Each structure stands twice: as C-alpha cells, then as structure tokens.
Amino acid sequence: MQILVLGGDGYLGWPTALHLSAAGHEVAVSDNFARRGYDEELGVDSLVPIATLEERVAAWRDVSGKTIKAYVGDLCDAPFVHSMVGDFRPETIVHFGEQRAAPYSMIDQAHAIYTQTNNVVGNLNVMYAIADIDRDIHLVKLGTMGEYGTPNIDIEEGWFEVVHNGRKDRVLFPKRPGSFYHLSKVHDSHNIEFGCRIWGMRATDLNQGVVYGADTEQTKLDSRLATRFDYDGVFGTVLNRMVIQAVLGHPLTIYGDGSQTRGLINIVDTVECIRIASENPAERGEFRVFNQMTESMSVKQIAETVAAEYPGEATIQHLENPRVEAEGHYYNVTHSRLEELGLKPTLLSTTLIDHLFDVVERNKDRVDLAAILPTVHWRETTNELRPQIAAS
Amino acid sequence: MQILVLGGDGYLGWPTALHLSAAGHEVAVSDNFARRGYDEELGVDSLVPIATLEERVAAWRDVSGKTIKAYVGDLCDAPFVHSMVGDFRPETIVHFGEQRAAPYSMIDQAHAIYTQTNNVVGNLNVMYAIADIDRDIHLVKLGTMGEYGTPNIDIEEGWFEVVHNGRKDRVLFPKRPGSFYHLSKVHDSHNIEFGCRIWGMRATDLNQGVVYGADTEQTKLDSRLATRFDYDGVFGTVLNRMVIQAVLGHPLTIYGDGSQTRGLINIVDTVECIRIASENPAERGEFRVFNQMTESMSVKQIAETVAAEYPGEATIQHLENPRVEAEGHYYNVTHSRLEELGLKPTLLSTTLIDHLFDVVERNKDRVDLAAILPTVHWRETTNELRPQIAAS
Numbered sequence: 001m002q003i004l005v006l007g008g009d010g011y012l013g014w015p016t017a018l019h020l021s022a023a024g025h026e027v028a029v030s031d032n033f034a035r036r037g038y039d040e041e042l043g044v045d046s047l048v049p050i051a052t053l054e055e056r057v058a059a060w061r062d063v064s065g066k067t068i069k070a071y072v073g074d075l076c077d078a079p080f081v082h083s084m085v086g087d088f089r090p091e092t093i094v095h096f097g098e099q100r101a102a103p104y105s106m107i108d109q110a111h112a113i114y115t116q117t118n119n120v121v122g123n124l125n126v127m128y129a130i131a132d133i134d135r136d137i138h139l140v141k142l143g144t145m146g147e148y149g150t151p152n153i154d155i156e157e158g159w160f161e162v163v164h165n166g167r168k169d170r171v172l173f174p175k176r177p178g179s180f181y182h183l184s185k186v187h188d189s190h191n192i193e194f195g196c197r198i199w200g201m202r203a204t205d206l207n208q209g210v211v212y213g214a215d216t217e218q219t220k221l222d223s224r225l226a227t228r229f230d231y232d233g234v235f236g237t238v239l240n241r242m243v244i245q246a247v248l249g250h251p252l253t254i255y256g257d258g259s260q261t262r263g264l265i266n267i268v269d270t271v272e273c274i275r276i277a278s279e280n281p282a283e284r285g286e287f288r289v290f291n292q293m294t295e296s297m298s299v300k301q302i303a304e305t306v307a308a309e310y311p312g313e314a315t316i317q318h319l320e321n322p323r324v325e326a327e328g329h330y331y332n333v334t335h336s337r338l339e340e341l342g343l344k345p346t347l348l349s350t351t352l353i354d355h356l357f358d359v360v361e362r363n364k365d366r367v368d369l370a371a372i373l374p375t376v377h378w379r380e381t382t383n384e385l386r387p388q389i390a391a392s
Numbered sequence: 393m394q395i396l397v398l399g400g401d402g403y404l405g406w407p408t409a410l411h412l413s414a415a416g417h418e419v420a421v422s423d424n425f426a427r428r429g430y431d432e433e434l435g436v437d438s439l440v441p442i443a444t445l446e447e448r449v450a451a452w453r454d455v456s457g458k459t460i461k462a463y464v465g466d467l468c469d470a471p472f473v474h475s476m477v478g479d480f481r482p483e484t485i486v487h488f489g490e491q492r493a494a495p496y497s498m499i500d501q502a503h504a505i506y507t508q509t510n511n512v513v514g515n516l517n518v519m520y521a522i523a524d525i526d527r528d529i530h531l532v533k534l535g536t537m538g539e540y541g542t543p544n545i546d547i548e549e550g551w552f553e554v555v556h557n558g559r560k561d562r563v564l565f566p567k568r569p570g571s572f573y574h575l576s577k578v579h580d581s582h583n584i585e586f587g588c589r590i591w592g593m594r595a596t597d598l599n600q601g602v603v604y605g606a607d608t609e610q611t612k613l614d615s616r617l618a619t620r621f622d623y624d625g626v627f628g629t630v631l632n633r634m635v636i637q638a639v640l641g642h643p644l645t646i647y648g649d650g651s652q653t654r655g656l657i658n659i660v661d662t663v664e665c666i667r668i669a670s671e672n673p674a675e676r677g678e679f680r681v682f683n684q685m686t687e688s689m690s691v692k693q694i695a696e697t698v699a700a701e702y703p704g705e706a707t708i709q710h711l712e713n714p715r716v717e718a719e720g721h722y723y724n725v726t727h728s729r730l731e732e733l734g735l736k737p738t739l740l741s742t743t744l745i746d747h748l749f750d751v752v753e754r755n756k757d758r759v760d761l762a763a764i765l766p767t768v769h770w771r772e773t774t775n776e777l778r779p780q781i782a783a784s
Contacts, residue, residue, distance in 0.1 A: 078501060109470060109520040113513055120512070120579070121505055124572075128501040131773045152561035153554065162545065162554055162566075167722070169544035174554075174563040175582065180516075183586060187512070187579040190567065194575060198716045198770045324590045330559070378590045381523045 003278055004090035005029045006075060006126065007097030008068075009036070009053045011228045012142075012211060012270055016094060018218035018225065019271035020278065021066045028069035028088045029053070030097065034118075035228075038104065038235065042385060044371045046228035047244065047363050048214060059224035075122030085129040085137075092278045094140045095126055098184070102146065102323075103234045103376040105181035107383050112180040119184035124191060131199040138281035139203045140274060141192060143185045145263040145293055147207055149176035150329040157337055158189075158205060158289020173289075178325050179378070193287040202282040206273065209263030209293030212239035213352065214359040216268050227267075229359065232371040234385075239264070239302055241372060243353065246310040247360040248367060255374065256321030258300030261331040263293030266346045276341045291335040294345035309353040322377040395670055396482035397421045398467060398518065399489030400460075401428070401445045403620045404534075404603060404662055408486060410610035410617065411663035412670065413458045420461035420480045421445070422489065426510075427620075430496065430627065434777060436763045438620035439636065439755045440606065451616035467514030477521040477529075484670045486532045487518060490576070494538065494715075495626045495768040497573035499775050504572040511576035516583060523591040530673035531595045532666060533584060535577045537655040537685055539599055541568035542721040549729055550581075550597060550681020565681075570717050571770070585679040594674040598665065601655030601685030604631035605744065606751040608660050619659075621751065624763040626777075631656070631694055633764060635745065638702040639752040640759060647766065648713030650692030653723040655685030658738045668733045683727040686737035701745040716770040 003020050007013040008029020021027040031053060039045055051059065057068050069088065073080035075097050085093070098119040099105065105115035123141070130137045148155050151174070161170050172193065175186045195201040219225045230236045231244045242252045265273075273292050282288040297305075307314035321327075339345065346352070360367075376383045395412050399405040400421020413419040423445060431437055443451065449460050461480065465472035467489050477485070490511040491497065497507035515533070522529045540547045543566070552565050564585065567578045587593040611617045622628045623636045634644045657665075665684050674680040689697075699706035713719075731737065738744070752759075768775045 078505075109516070112520075113470075113516055116512060116516065116579075116583075117509060120508060124501070124505055124508065128504070128773055151563055153556040153559045153563075156556075160556065162556070164545040164548075164552065164554070167545045171543055171545075171566040172568060174566055176564060177582070177586070180583070180586070183579075183582055186582055187508075187575075190569070190575055190578055191508075191572070193568070194570075194572070199773075381520055381591075 001092060001278065002026045002088065002090045003092045003094060004088050005094045005096065007031060009033060010096055011230065012267065013096035014056065014227050015216045015219050015267060016096065016271045016274045017068055018060060019216060020275060021060065021068055022064065022218050023275055028071060030071040030073060030084060032072070032074040034099065042232065042234055044232040044368060045366065047231055047366055048226050048229040048359065050226055050228050051224040055224050059222050063221050063225065075125055076118060078125045081125040081129045082132065085133050090137060092138045092140060092281065093126060094274055094278065095123065096142050097122060099181065101235045102179035102181045103374070105179050106376050106378055107385065109381060115181050116184045116187065120187050120191070123188045127192065127195045127201065130201060131195065135199055135201060138278070139192065139201060140277050141188065141203060141205050143189055143205050143207045144182060145207050145209045145291060146182040147175045147177045147186045147189065148173065149178060150326045150331060151176065152330050155333040157291050157334055178323065196285050196287040200285040202284050203287050204277045204282050205287065205289045206277065206292040207289060208270065209265045210237050211265055211267055211270055212237065213267035214356060216271050233374045234376065238299060239306070242303055242306045243356045244360050244367060245372065246306055246314045247357060247364055248369060249313070250369060250372070251315045251317035252303045252307055253373065254299055254303050254316060254318050255323060257318065257327050258303060259298050259328045260325055261296050261298045263291070263296050263333055264348060265293045266352065269294055269343065269346050273338050273343055276338060276343055280341050290337045291333055292338060293333065293335050295347050296331055296333060305348065306353060309350060310357065319374065322374045324378040393484060393670065394418045394480065394482045395484045395486060396480050397486045397488065399423060401425060402488055403622065404659065405488035406448065407608045407611050407619050407659060408488065408663045408666045409460055410452060411608060412667060413452065413460055414456065414610050415667055420463060422463040422465060422476060424464070424466040426491065434624065434626055436624040436760060437758065439623055439758055440618050440621040440751065442618055442620050443616040447616050451614050455613050455617065467517055468510060470517045473517040473521045474524065477525050482529060484530045484532060484673065485518060485522070486666055486670065487515065488534050489514060491573065493627045494571035494573045495766070497571050498768050498770055499777065501773060507573050508576045508579065512579050515580045519584065519587045519593065522593060523587065527591055527593060530670070531584065531593060532669050533580065533595060533597050535581055535597050535599045536574060537599050537601045537683060538574040539567045539569050539578045539581065540565065541570060542718045542723060543568065544722050547725040549683050549726055570715065588677050588679040592677040594676050595679050596669045596674050597679065597681045598669065598684040599681060600662065601657045602629050602631070603657055603659055603662055604629065605659035606748055608663050625766045626768065630691060634695055634698045635748045636752050636759060637764065638698055638706045639749060639756055640761060642761060642764070643707045643709035644695045644699055645765065646691055646695050646708060646710050647715060649710065649719050650695060651690050651720045652717055653688050653690045653721070655683070655688050655725055656740065657685045658744065661686055661735065661738050665730050665735055668730060668735055672733050682729045683725055684730060685725065685727050687739050688723055688725060697740065698745060701742060702749065711766065714766045714769040
C-alpha cells in the first residue's frame, strides 16, 4: 500500500514511517521541521540525539534496503500539499503533521492562534487535496483523548447512541477539551466528519492517549534511526518526564492532587495501531473514530509506579496545577475497536519502565533540569517561558 | 450600558446598534467592511440602497441626537481589537463580525479557509482582549441554528442532560453542521466555552435561525438608516429571496423537495434578542446558549406562504439541491430562554410579507435576476461563480 505520513520527522511520525515500511508498505513522509523549530524557540532539546531527516532516510536504506521518500514543506501551503498528494498518489494519508503540545498552545495569544490556524488550515488543505485528487484516499488522522475532557459518563468511540425525550439517535460524542491545542483537534474532527458527508471521504479519527516510551523495534536498529524523547515542561509528557526526574534524583512532580486520570499508550502500540487502521480502511463516506489507548491511570498512580520501580531513592512532590482541569473525576473509556482489529496491547510494565531508566541513564548528561518544570499557566494570557533561566 | 457591536455595518449589526442606542445604551460599532467587499467580489448589491457607515452614524445623530462611535479595523488584527476594547471599555461585546454565508464558504478551498480562519481567529482575538483587559465583559456571540444539523432528537439550548449506561451528565449538545461556515461557528462555540472555564468569561452564544425582514423601528426612520437586503444565491436567505422572485414574476425556487425545516426569526426580534441578552448578562464563568428563533417552517411551507400571499401569480419550481442536507428529517427545537427573559415573538404573518412585497416593489429596478440562482455546489471543490454572466 502507498502510505504518506504527514509530520513524518516527529516523535511518532518517524517511528510510524519505519514501522509501515518494515511491514512492506511503500512509504513517503512530509515535514516542515516545525517541531525542531519549537526546540530552538524554547531553548530545549530531545533527550535522545536525533539525526536529520536526510540521515534518517539514508540510515533506513542502509539497514533495511527500503526507500522512504521525503517531501519537505508546510501543510498550510495548499499548492505544496496538492502537488505532493498528486505526485505520490497515496492510498492512505496518516496525518501527524500538527502542533501537538497543550502547554505550547497556552503560552499566549500568538501561540494559541498559531496552533489553531496551523492545525485547522493544514488539515483542510489535506482534505481538499483528497477531495480534488482522489476521494478514495483513506485519511488516518491523529486526534487526542483530551478532546473528550472528563465527562461523568462512559466515553465511547466518537459516536454514541442517545435517547432523549423518548427519541433515539446516533450522535457525535460531545467534546469538552482542556486547551486551545485540544480544541484544534476537535475542530479538525468536525471538519473531517463533514468531509465524509459531502465528499464521501473515508476517515479514521484516532483519539490517542498519552504516549510514553522511547523506541520501537525499528528505531532501536541504528542510533541514526532514534526518535526524539521530550521531557521539557512544554512538550514532555507525564511518564517520560517522571522517569527522567527519578534518574536525576529530582522529585517526581505531580500537578495538583494527581487524581486526574488519563488514557495511556506505549509508542510500540501507537505505530501498530496506525498499521492496523491503514490496512483496514474506513468505508467511503465513513467517519470512524477509534480511542487509541490501552489503559487508564491517574497521574498519581503513574508517579507511584515510576517511584516504586526506580532502583534508587525517588520522592514525589505536588505542584500547584498550572492547568485548569478536573481532579477526582469519573473516567471510563471504551477502547475496543483497535483490539477487535488485532491490536495486542503492551501495558505499562516493570520491563518497560526499566528500559526507559536505561535510555535516560545513557543520556543523562544531556538533561537540562530547569526545562522540566511547568512554565505555562492556563489562567494567564501571557506566560514568560523558562523564568528559571533568568533566575539562574 | 457600554455596548460594542462588532460587525456593526452589516445586515443585523447595524440595526442592532441602532436598537441598543435607541434603548439608551452607549454604543460603538466596529467593521472592516468585508461584507461590502463580498458584494464587489460577487458582482452583486443589496436590494435596498445603503449609506456608508459614516453617513449612517451622521444620520442617526440627526434623527435621534445620539452618537454611535465607529472603529474601522479587522478583528483578525489583534492589536486593533486590543486597543479598541481598551479604548471603549465595553460592558458587553456583541459579536456579529464574521463571514456569515454558508455558500460563500463552499465556493472553493480558498473561501473555506478564509471563512474558518477569519471567524475563528477574529473570535479568539476578541476572547483574548476580554481576558487581558476585563474578564467581566459579557460576550454576546452570534452563532447559528445550523450548528446543530438535523438530529433525530429534540434540539436543546446548547446543553442537555444525558443518561448513558446508567450514569448522568449535563453535556454540550452534539453539533453536526452543514457547511464550512457553520463549522466555523461550532469551532467558535467550543473555544468560547473553554474561555468561560479557564478565564471565568461570561458568554451568551446565540444560535440564530434564518433571519428575514427588511427593517426595524429605527431603520425605517430615514433612508440613510436602511440596512442591507440580500437576495443573491450566495448571501440571500430563503424568505427574502422568495419574496423578490414573486414580485419579479420568477418562480419561487426550492432546493430539493423543500421538506428541509429551518428555524426562522424576524429581524425585529433579532435586535430585541440582543438587547435582552445584553441587559441580562451571563454569570462569570457561564457559557449560556440561547436558540434565537421563534418558529420552524419547511422551505416548502415558506414558498407556499409567500406564493399564497402574493397578490399576483406566483409559481414554485424545484431545483436540484446544490447542498448536502437531509430532507424529510425530524426537527423540534427548544427556544424558550429568550422568551422567559421577555421576548415577544413576531411570527411570520400576512402583514409582514405584504410589507416585504412593498420594499421589493420600490426597489425592483435594482434586482439582478441572474444573481438569484444557486451557483455553489457542496459536492464540488471548485465552483465557478455566476456562470449565468458568461452565458448571457
């Protein structure tokens, strides 16, 4: 199958491209290197050193004998998207190419507007390229579990049947997300569902949990194939960040009381979910939603698991929650559709956490401790980034 | 009360500004004249001649002795919005300042992206100005009944209580709109609801039905106070357009079988709803939704009412529906909250339609018949505007 991976230079886009290529698909990637640019802007870097896209593609050819074609350009540039889709003629487009950090979108007005414009316009350009060039292309779009928020009812996979005043309908599951970033994904979902109705697009919207883990079967093959590992307060996700804190002897920081529960997924399952979704496309006109997560844990449980597993001393510290989010809420998520299609979940385990400790240990001289703490506060309209630098 | 009306030069923004000023409020308007620009782009014009904003404001001073301050600028220009809100210090911001035609957003990719960017970014700039300058400002935001689509259950006012697997929650009513324009309003609603949570904003989201009618108590006072009256296939709404077709002896055109049912509201009720919402603000942190419509009718019923009322001959013609929308659907809408606050509905009546016939009769030499027919087709990704011109 011809598969185009948008955002193919990122944390998940790159391992996905490798996984799909290893599975025998003809893969191309596109990227505008915005993610590497955010590092420059924030003065941070991936814990694990990463090669350039050119080096990565060459390394994969060395290791596997397979070619990954690379398109360099911006999804907000409509002619670029149109000509890339026309040139590669994919059967599936996997869309990771969006700004993906909630705190980044909450820095200030400019970052909120950038996030929503970049994500919504880029996605509209992809939709129009599909509608113009080949309406049979299957769009596999990355969304987030954060789109749902934390309702007091079970979270279903995108749609649910509702009975109201004695009448019944299958409706979109209501969304109530917690950042301008999460909102951009909600906007995308609504736009795509409409594209399925008017153009007969086939779409799979993946509401992904918090991803953790440092590598996949392919990224481990050569250091030039490594993917990024973020731990800073803006792009770092909770489990990865806590592993680093443990190794460095820094308290594991919990925002608020830590009772916030989130869906989790291991990076090796993410790339497998994308393969499964691509190989089992949605029908023409179908807007299909999968909740791409394998287990739920509270932030406190994650911290306790990491602390218990760490061979040395590890303490836990509660910080005032810089976000606006519910604590002590109900959280029960249906996530059976990917498993029905063949996903074998890799749950958080001792082995996995031990492996992460190793990865961090090998790279711990690269850690910038000052970058770990949260700098972005949801209730403020401007946030000074990394005030720690000014203070040190 | 200090009230700032965004989009105050438009079909509804201008009569609203007059109505609020007449009611004793201190009113300012802002506009970037985009709506007048769309006329130039599409080669059409308001049926009723309209004065410039400068002339309008001067005429209102002549007629009423009251001043309306005018700010000229674009809501997508963040510094403009910030300085305007800081200068006028409104207690209420009424936000009409968005691209508001579904067909315009469906012309092609550029118009879809313009509509979503313009509306979403403009609204975010307004939200940030409120959050920065005064979180007590009440945002009265115009949305549309079209955000809901046509679910098979009763449509509630923005929120509804749902029971699912034996658990209960009050959630946002699911949205499934029918154009990239309607989607932009859904995006706005989600963004504003989030602003209420993180910043304690007070917001009233008005899901307005299809507005008809040519004037209000104030616009009738002087010809320079008249508001625009659109009848073209892109900006003209159904009832106004059919009245013109009747007067010109053109068949009343129905898209599809005409069983599509829509919520309607008279322009005199629109301006009164805005006054009521402004004078009864939402609480701090409250995202309040009102369905701003007074009755429901099918497109076929509207055509039959206009045809029956017209003193001359009037025939009805069915065109292939250029939109993608359900026909023969269930439609039952709750719209009691504005009435509970004092709205006295002005339902569609013989008198109202007769008055519209008069308005059209007086201006019928200004009608461009070729502009009436639909030129924008939902399933196409590019639409040639007014092919009639090329053919004539």
